Amino acid sequence: MTLYSRITGTGSYLPPRRVTNDDLARELAGRGIETSDQWIIERTGIRARHFAAPEVTSSDLALHACRHALEASGHSARDVDLIIVATSTPDMVFPSSAAILQNKLGIAGCPAFDVQAVCSGFVYAITVADAMIRTGGAKCALVVGAEVFSRILDFNDRTTCVLFGDGAGAVVLEASDTPGILASDLHADGSHVGILCVPGNVSGGQVLGTPLLRMDGQAVFKLAVRVLEDAARATLAKAGKVDADIDWLIPHQANIRIMQGTAKKLKLPLDKLIVTVDEHGNTSAASIPLALDAAVRGGKIKKGDTLMLEGVGGGFTWGAVLLNL
Numbered sequence: 002m003t004l005y006s007r008i009t010g011t012g013s014y015l016p017p018r019r020v021t022n023d024d025l026a027r028e029l030a031g032r033g034i035e036t037s038d039q040w041i042i043e044r045t046g047i048r049a050r051h052f053a054a055p056e057v058t059s060s061d062l063a064l065h066a067c068r069h070a071l072e073a074s075g076h077s078a079r080d081v082d083l084i085i086v087a088t089s090t091p092d093m094v095f096p097s098s099a100a101i102l103q104n105k106l107g108i109a110g111c112p113a114f115d116v117q118a119v120c121s122g123f124v125y126a127i128t129v130a131d132a133m134i135r136t137g138g139a140k141c142a143l144v145v146g147a148e149v150f151s152r153i154l155d156f157n158d159r160t161t162c163v164l165f166g167d168g169a170g171a172v173v174l175e176a177s178d179t180p181g182i183l184a185s186d187l188h189a190d191g192s193h194v195g196i197l198c199v200p201g202n203v204s205g206g207q208v209l210g211t212p213l214l215r216m217d218g219q220a221v222f223k224l225a226v227r228v229l230e231d232a233a234r235a236t237l238a239k240a241g242k243v244d245a246d247i248d249w250l251i252p253h254q255a256n257i258r259i260m261q262g263t264a265k266k267l268k269l270p271l272d273k274l275i276v277t278v279d280e281h282g283n284t285s286a287a288s289i290p291l292a293l294d295a296a297v298r299g300g301k302i303k304k305g306d307t308l309m310l311e312g313v314g315g316g317f318t319w320g321a322v323l324l325n326l
């Protein structure tokens with residue numbers, strides 16, 4: 002019997018503090034930095050984002066998202082035998098946020114580890130979980146994207162601090178005798194490190210370099226549009242499917258213009274594009290599972306639908322996953 006993996010529950014969580022573009026513009030004005038609701042909406046599609054309270058960590062956000070996903074799948078935490086957390090804003094240097102999350106879920110023993118692929122983290126993590134399930138290494142995995150990007154934003158740099166937010170999304174991925182995940186396609190090209198990075202590290206008890214996000218927005222934009230089309234086409238080809246087989250496109254929620262550009266290249270009408278960037282901002286590895294859960298709970302995405310998930314981010318990393326829900 003061929004073994005497959007399938008999503009059986011989704012969940013998400015946003016910290017309660019919602020910060021609108023006007024709120025942010027007021028805050029930045031206090032530092033002598035000018036921005037506006039109109040600029041942010043026109044260039045990015047973002048209207049608001051959520052910021053976590055200072056004491057809240059990625060694993061705290063992940064815990065809420067996982068509880069919702071477990072409830073939706075009809076499982077308890079005791080059934081979980083694998084935890085993978087995609088994050089670039091972990092609770093600590095080590096141990097992993099996945100190990101911390103495992104403890105917060107009240108379980109112990111199953112493998113738990115973080116995946117670091119920035120905004121492609123969730124497509125990387127679900128691809129790894131799928132491979133482990135198909136080779137018999139797990140039966141019931143929690144795959145999570147969780148971020149507190151507000152911690153690594155430079156609020157003196159208006160070109161980046163208006164783009165990102167905090168949140169978490171999770172899925173329960175289970176062994177199945179019918180295919181859920183159909184194909185995936187992952188890539189990285191480290192020659193582009195400099196266009197999107199947090200160039201700091203910890204050494205001798207000190208932070209060396211800049212522990213804040215740096216981005217060449219236009220370089221990222223150009224690369225993202227190209228690689229997202231390539232990854233979607235490669236994934237469809239591996240699954241023996243065509244553009245028209247996609248019911249819903251859930252790209253990484255970075256910028257509405259990149260997302261709409263990708264939909265157009267795949268000849269998908271814009272009403273097949275799941276958009277949450279307007280309310281969430283860019284939540285990096287959390288953005289895809291957050292968007293997925295919002296669309297499932299909102300009744301847009303239904304069981305049996307074919308979804309194309311697409312991530313792109315620092316590294317540079319990118320990838321896509323095609324699945325039947």
Ligand code: ACO
Nearest residue numbers: 036040044119120159160163218219221222255256314315
């Ligand atoms: N408010 C007002 N004006 C601003 C702001 C702001 N927040 N930010 C920049 N500007 C100004 C610039 O200074 C510039 O002014 P100038 O013409 O006087 O020099 C003008 O607006 C245009 O700036 P551009 O950088 O050319 O604006 P662009 O249209 O490229 O939009 C943006 C910038 C939104 C960052 C865009 O390039 C983008 O979305 N890039 C992709 C970013 C992305 O997707 N990042 C996430 C990747 S995923 C990950 O791994 C984190």
